[in-house]
Amino acid sequence: MQNLKIKDPPQWALRFFRWFCRPEMVEDIEGDLMERYQHKVSLGGAVGANRYFIRQVVLLFRPGIIDFQKFSFLQNNNGMLKKNLQFAGRQLFQAKNYAVINIFGLAVGIAACLVILLYINEEWSYDAFHENPESIYRFTTIENEDGIVRHLANAYPPLAPLLGSVFPEMEHVCRYFPLSISVKNPENNMLNQEGSFFFADSIFFDLFSFNFLQGIPARALDQPNAVVLTKATAQRYFKNENPIGKSLVLEGNTSVEVTGVIEAIPANSSLQFDFVAAMPTIRQVMGDWALHPQHSWHYPPMYTFAKIPNKADAERIASRMKDFSKNNLSPRLAEQKTFEMQPLQKIHFDTLEGDLEPATSSSILYILLAVAFLILAIACSNYINLALSKSIQRFREIGMRKVLGAGKKDIFAQLSVESFVYLFIALALAIIIVLVTLPSFNRIMGRELSILGNGNWYLAAGTILVLGVMGFLNAIFPFLATSRFKLINVIKGGQSLTSSVKGSGVIKNGFVIFQFIIAVVLLIATFTIQEQLRFIHQKNLGLQAEQVMIVPIRDDSIQNNFRTIKEQFLTVPGVTSVSAISNFPWDRGYYNFQTTVSGQGKSIESNLQTLLVEEDFINTMQMEMMDGRSFSKEFGSDGSNAFILNEAAAKKFNIQSLEGLRINMDGVVSGDDKIGEVIGIVKDFHLRSLHHQMEPVVLTVAPVSYFLDNFVIRLQTDDLEQYISQISKVWQSEISDRPFEYFFLDEAFQEFYLKESRLAKIFSFFAIVAFIIAALGMFALVAYLSERRMKEMSIRKILGATLFNIIGLLSRDFVRLVLIAILIASPLAWIGMNRWLKDFAFRIDLQWWVFVGAGLITLAIAIGTVSIQGMKTARVNPVDNIKQE
Amino acid sequence: MSKYRLGEFEEVVLLTVAILYGEAYGVAILNEMESRLNREVSIGSLRTVLSRLEKKGYLSSEFGESTAMRGGKRKRFFKVTKYGQKALHETKEQRQQLWDAIPKIALE
Numbered sequence: 001m002q003n004l005k006i007k008d009p010p011q012w013a014l015r016f017f018r019w020f021c022r023p024e025m026v027e028d029i030e031g032d033l034m035e036r037y038q039h040k041v042s043l044g045g046a047v048g049a050n051r052y053f054i055r056q057v058v059l060l061f062r063p064g065i066i067d068f069q070k071f072s073f074l075q076n077n078n079g080m081l082k083k084n085l086q087f088a089g090r091q092l093f094q095a096k097n098y099a100v101i102n103i104f105g106l107a108v109g110i111a112a113c114l115v116i117l118l119y120i121n122e123e124w125s126y127d128a129f130h131e132n133p134e135s136i137y138r139f140t141t142i143e144n145e146d147g148i149v150r151h152l153a154n155a156y157p158p159l160a161p162l163l164g165s166v167f168p169e170m171e172h173v174c175r176y177f178p179l180s181i182s183v184k185n186p187e188n189n190m191l192n193q194e195g196s197f198f199f200a201d202s203i204f205f206d207l208f209s210f211n212f213l214q215g216i217p218a219r220a221l222d223q224p225n226a227v228v229l230t231k232a233t234a235q236r237y238f239k240n241e242n243p244i245g246k247s248l249v250l251e252g253n254t255s256v257e258v259t260g261v262i263e264a265i266p267a268n269s270s271l272q273f274d275f276v277a278a279m280p281t282i283r284q285v286m287g288d289w290a291l292h293p294q295h296s297w298h299y300p301p302m303y304t305f306a307k308i309p310n311k312a313d314a315e316r317i318a319s320r321m322k323d324f325s326k327n328n329l330s331p332r333l334a335e336q337k338t339f340e341m342q343p344l345q346k347i348h349f350d351t352l353e354g355d356l357e358p359a360t361s362s363s364i365l366y367i368l369l370a371v372a373f374l375i376l377a378i379a380c381s382n383y384i385n386l387a388l389s390k391s392i393q394r395f396r397e398i399g400m401r402k403v404l405g406a407g408k409k410d411i412f413a414q415l416s417v418e419s420f421v422y423l424f425i426a427l428a429l430a431i432i433i434v435l436v437t438l439p440s441f442n443r444i445m446g447r448e449l450s451i452l453g454n455g456n457w458y459l460a461a462g463t464i465l466v467l468g469v470m471g472f473l474n475a476i477f478p479f480l481a482t483s484r485f486k487l488i489n490v491i492k493g494g495q496s497l498t499s500s501v502k503g504s505g506v507i508k509n510g511f512v513i514f515q516f517i518i519a520v521v522l523l524i525a526t527f528t529i530q531e532q533l534r535f536i537h538q539k540n541l542g543l544q545a546e547q548v549m550i551v552p553i554r555d556d557s558i559q560n561n562f563r564t565i566k567e568q569f570l571t572v573p574g575v576t577s578v579s580a581i582s583n584f585p586w587d588r589g590y591y592n593f594q595t596t597v598s599g600q601g602k603s604i605e606s607n608l609q610t611l612l613v614e615e616d617f618i619n620t621m622q623m624e625m626m627d628g629r630s631f632s633k634e635f636g637s638d639g640s641n642a643f644i645l646n647e648a649a650a651k652k653f654n655i656q657s658l659e660g661l662r663i664n665m666d667g668v669v670s671g672d673d674k675i676g677e678v679i680g681i682v683k684d685f686h687l688r689s690l691h692h693q694m695e696p697v698v699l700t701v702a703p704v705s706y707f708l709d710n711f712v713i714r715l716q717t718d719d720l721e722q723y724i725s726q727i728s729k730v731w732q733s734e735i736s737d738r739p740f741e742y743f744f745l746d747e748a749f750q751e752f753y754l755k756e757s758r759l760a761k762i763f764s765f766f767a768i769v770a771f772i773i774a775a776l777g778m779f780a781l782v783a784y785l786s787e788r789r790m791k792e793m794s795i796r797k798i799l800g801a802t803l804f805n806i807i808g809l810l811s812r813d814f815v816r817l818v819l820i821a822i823l824i825a826s827p828l829a830w831i832g833m834n835r836w837l838k839d840f841a842f843r844i845d846l847q848w849w850v851f852v853g854a855g856l857i858t859l860a861i862a863i864g865t866v867s868i869q870g871m872k873t874a875r876v877n878p879v880d881n882i883k884q885e
Numbered sequence: 886m887s888k889y890r891l892g893e894f895e896e897v898v899l900l901t902v903a904i905l906y907g908e909a910y911g912v913a914i915l916n917e918m919e920s921r922l923n924r925e926v927s928i929g930s931l932r933t934v935l936s937r938l939e940k941k942g943y944l945s946s947e948f949g950e951s952t953a954m955r956g957g958k959r960k961r962f963f964k965v966t967k968y969g970q971k972a973l974h975e976t977k978e979q980r981q982q983l984w985d986a987i988p989k990i991a992l993e
Contacts, residue, residue, distance in 0.1 A: 025932065027958050027959055027961075028910070028911060028948070028958065028960060028961035029911065029928065029932055030955075030956065030958050031911070031951065031955035031956065031961075032911030032912050032915075032928055032932075032960075034956040034958060035911075035912045035952075035954050036912055036915070036928065038954050039912075039954075055927075056927055056928045059927040059928070059929035059930065060928060060929035062929055062930075062933060063933075064932075064936060064937065065929060065932060065933060
């Protein structure tokens with residue numbers, strides 16, 4: 001037996017035994033186990049011995065052998081955690097007001113920050129879903145016409161092939177052209193005017209990554225008359241039928257076949273469309289001239305994109321774009337048009353003329369980001385401030401716990417649990433606030449943000465990290481504060497204790513000033529933006545836009561029947577006047593004709609924006625003539641040879657009187673010039689938004705009705721719906737396969753200021769948040785200070801101080817802080833708002849009362865906040881405060 | 886009532902330790918009990934009782950030599966203390982008194 005080879009028992013069992021066994025027993029029991037094991041091995045082999053060994057170890061796992069200290073982590077901490085949660089709950093209910101304010105303030109801060117981050121996240125993700133978005137560029141046009149420089153988002157049809165041949169490094173040079181056309185499903189006669197219809201080159205889907213549900217991306221637009229629909233559009237026209245191979249009729253004359261269906265276009269895409277048809281189809285819809293190489297350097301405007309895979313190539317091409325026009329276009333064209341490269345992902349942040357989707361200014365995003373983080377920082381510091389001032393009241397409790405044997409670890413654990421309970425509630429509340437406010441935020445901003453959106457995981461991670469750090473800080477401050485004092489002082493409490501926790505006074509005052517600066521700046525900004533919007537609203541545009549209905553014509557047959565239809569419209573009761581015009585401000589561009597003004601011994605040539613109108617236009621719009629007369633049918637010649645200039649044009653040509661002034665306009669009607677005299681000067685009127693200066697404009701009667709693209713109908717105010725339905729009936733009786741569309745001119749004007757009105761709303765939202773948080777911060781500080789001065793105030797009261805004296809004493813310091821904040825905020829806001837107003841050619845001057853008003857509101861809120869706490873202090877029975885020591 | 890109270894298993898273990906005078910360590914006690922009483926005892930239950938008896942003062946223990954068989958671990962030898970001896974005697978006497986008190990007719 002003694003000679004037997006030593007075998008090893010199952011190591012895991014042995015290790016387990018060694019771990020749980022009491023240290024004083026390990027050695028001899030293990031010896032016994034081994035001896036028995038070896039004995040069993042010698043008797044019956046390893047298998048039985050192992051089984052025996054394991055069974056013995058299991059039987060050893062019993063009270064008396066187990067070292068229970070090894071398991072203390074399970075028992076004790078569970079118990080303590082439960083206790084701590086209970087303490088936290090008691091604390092919360094004991095100081096309900098404090099808890100509500102503190103949690104609410106933090107939740108508002110977190111929620112505001114989250115909403116803004118969601119928004120910014122969405123904005124920054126624009127167009128990122130395409131494959132290699134950083135290598136896609138758009139080619140934009142800088143158009144210089146007679147010194148008026150405009151940066152256009154689009155280029156012209158011949159640019160794309162030219163780029164492709166000059167720069168072979170480019171891949172997928174692609175154009176698209178958006179058009180509003182009528183679309184009909186011949187099977188069920190469903191007819192709509194479609195505003196988001198693209199005509200695109202066949203490589204459109206090679207360049208842009210839209211997900212195909214049906215069809216093959218690379219081949220979808222290969223054939224002329226092929227069309228690709230979004231899923232929603234396909235369902236609109238074909239219900240649940242398979243749309244592939246079905247046909248649609250465009251403009252009543254062009255049949256196209258569905259070759260593909262794509263998923264809904266992501267909300268964060270600069271390209272938004274319902275249909276894409278193959279480019280050659282445009283010839284049938286608009287006529288052969290649309291892609292004619294000679295004419296097409298002016299029209300139609302086409303968005304031009306290319307992929308340049310190599311970054312170095314892209315930089316080189318960008319630097320050569322300046323000379324591109326000079327080297328490749330005729331000298332006259334090169335003088336007018338130069339081209340620039342714009343990265344795809346910048347489209348959403350640059351405001352160019354002719355962009356289909358409104359841009360977001362990236363400086364606004366950075367301002368919002370800064371505001372969001374400042375609000376979060378303030379909310380967090382407030383929270384900690386409040387917790388700190390609260391913790392002073394709890395020194396005695398903590399001291400007592402220490403006396404009763406709580407270690408540092410226990411105190412810290414208790415404070416941590418409490419702090420995290422608060423934070424957890426605040427987070428839950430913040431999420432509820434976000435869920436509740438997000439729909440209205442989406443409505444204001446025109447977005448579809450969701451808290452569960454893509455790529456929001458790092459927002460969640462960030463939130464948890466911030467809360468984690470806060471929870472820790474929030475526990476460590478009171479913890480350190482209490483451990484700085486001798487236990488005996490802590491329990492005795494009293495003045496010496498509270499007065500020694502100042503230190504951070506400067507920081508706290510700084511916080512208050514800082515918070516109110518932000519609040520005041522936001523308030524002034526809100527007021528100023530709203531003032532400017534009101535100014536815009538009330539501005540005399542030089543024409544009466546209210547009650548004017550615009551009906552886009554889009555059809556030759558109506559244009560040909562123009563007179564008849566106009567007469568019929570006039571028979572509708574409520575219609576006071578009907579006219580027509582070529583373009584309106586929301587159209588992408590105006591007619592421009594080379595115009596020579598001559599007479600009075602001079603002759604000036606210039607490229608002028610031209611409005612082609614019907615005779616009654618000036619009367620219908622109720623525009624004011626400054627000199628001469630307006631167009632009139634009584635002068636039979638007005639239709640062919642009369643011109644009216646606006647004041648800006650009169651100034652440009654330095655016109656003092658109309659005597660003998662003649663105008664020669666190049667190539668208006670199929671290459672022929674239109675020649676005539678200036679019959680009047682019309683008061684300046686706004687064709688574009690108030691961001692733009694007044695531009696020189698010439699009006700003339702359209703020589704052919706082909707130019708008249710919009711009816712202008714002035715209505716009476718009383719029964720709009722009735723009038724509209726009657727006008728629509730007239731329309732439908734004239735033309736059956738063109739849907740009736742209309743909009744109101746004043747509403748169209750308001751849309752120019754969408755960005756500004758959004759800004760006003762979001763700033764007022766932030767101003768409210770900033771005030772809530774600043775007021776809470778101040779409330780905390782007052783609570784803290786009045787706690788410190790409780791005895792002083794009580795003695796004052798005994799000596800005869802009134803309620804107002806005491807409130808005055810308490811608020812004096814804060815009023816000073818708020819005044820400092822207002823003094824700092826005012827110049828900041830002044831600079832910022834002046835810069836913002838510079839965007840407008842027509843703008844208000846900053847009003848002094850805005851600053852005074854913002855200051856007064858701020859002061860009122862501050863004093864109100866202080867008074868609430870001051871009242872509490874002042875109304876306490878002084879005896880209660882003085883007797884205890 | 887006596888101040889010594891031994892459970893049945895405690896008594897058996899105590900007696901076995903006494904039998905193995907000077908040689909009473911874990912495995913030896915187990916072997917002795919198995920052979921004499923034909924009773925399967927686990928190391929765990931034995932060791933628990935030994936500790937309990939030691940704590941009560943009936944046993945004392947000290948480390949002895951180690952062997953290769955034991956993986957180099959020393960044996961713990963147990964010895965019955967004076968107090969333990971008294972307890973054993975007392976228990977035996979109590980039993981004897983009980984035996985003596987039984988009427989002859991009862992166990993026939």
